[in-house]
Amino acid sequence: MSNNILKWASKDGEFRRQTSTFRDFVSTDPKATFAAEPNRYHLYVSWACPWAHRTIIVRALKGLDSVIGLSVVDYLLGDKGWKFSSEKECPGAIPDTVNNKQYIRELYFQANPNYEGRFTVPVLWDKKLNTIVNNESSEIIRMFNTAFNDFIPEDKRAINFYPEALQKEIDDWNTPIYDNVNNGVYKSGFASTQQAYENNVFNVFVWLDKIEEHLKNADYLAGNTFTEADIRLWTTVIR
Numbered sequence: 266m267s268n269n270i271l272k273w274a275s276k277d278g279e280f281r282r283q284t285s286t287f288r289d290f291v292s293t294d295p296k297a298t299f300a301a302e303p304n305r306y307h308l309y310v311s312w313a314c315p316w317a318h319r320t321i322i323v324r325a326l327k328g329l330d331s332v333i334g335l336s337v338v339d340y341l342l343g344d345k346g347w348k349f350s351s352e353k354e355c356p357g358a359i360p361d362t363v364n365n366k367q368y369i370r371e372l373y374f375q376a377n378p379n380y381e382g383r384f385t386v387p388v389l390w391d392k393k394l395n396t397i398v399n400n401e402s403s404e405i406i407r408m409f410n411t412a413f414n415d416f417i418p419e420d421k422r423a424i425n426f427y428p429e430a431l432q433k434e435i436d437d438w439n440t441p442i443y444d445n446v447n448n449g450v451y452k453s454g455f456a457s458t459q460q461a462y463e464n465n466v467f468n469v470f471v472w473l474d475k476i477e478e479h480l481k482n483a484d485y486l487a488g489n490t491f492t493e494a495d496i497r498l499w500t501t502v503i504r
């Protein structure tokens with residue numbers, strides 16, 4: 266295990282995920298600080314990251330490719346965190362054509378020079394105010410779901426991954442799937458003591474079994490319709 270990974274666990278060996286810091290929302294209100302506009306916002310991701318992967322999927326399925334720009338970091342997470350490389354240095358990478366940074370950490374310091382948290386992806390960047398709007402994938406996908414509907418074709422506008430009638434059912438899946446599967450694999454994989462590993466690993470399989478049981482009679486988690494609950498589950502289980 267590399268030192269880098271050991272550093273992520275607490276003294277008792279448990280991996281504790283920090284809460285995301287930038288929590289603003291893009292709004293359909295044109296007077297809002299972060300008003301929805303085409304070509305104003307930029308998404309920074311890693312192909313490897315299951316959290317970022319959620320935002321990539323929703324951006325693609327909602328037809329936002331030409332509304333929200335994309336940069337993809339180098340696949341390797343080094344000592345200075347996520348790095349931008351050229352496509353030639355790292356196939357699949359898309360450099361930071363917006364801010365011309367070398368590392369994701371530089372975006373965080375540009376947004377807040379006193380930032381003390383981890384330098385995670387995804388990051389939703391505002392090119393107008395030169396700052397981070399939001400670095401929490403579950404919220405970025407909610408914005409992508411509705412906030413940019415004025416700028417996409419009608420068939421994409423009609424797609425809703427969090428329809429009102431299913432919100433409770435979706436939330437009831439999201440919560441345990443986050444704790445036991447999405448974050449459960451991190452709590453198991455990044456545990457640095459046997460005890461911490463055992464505290465967490467069994468629940469991953471208990472919940473995979475519960476989900477499997479449900480999906481014996483349904484194609485999707487909530488309302489037997491494709492929703493954000495499926496996207497959030499899929500990016501973890503596919504890995």
Ligand SMILES: N[C@@H](CCC(=O)N[C@@H](CS)C(=O)NCC(=O)O)C(=O)O
Nearest residue numbers: 314316383384385386387400401402
């Ligand atoms: N709460 C965040 C978590 C994102 C996250 O943990 N991203 C990882 C990659 S999978 C990361 O960038 N880690 C870099 C680090 O912690 O140094 C979200 O869901 O958006």
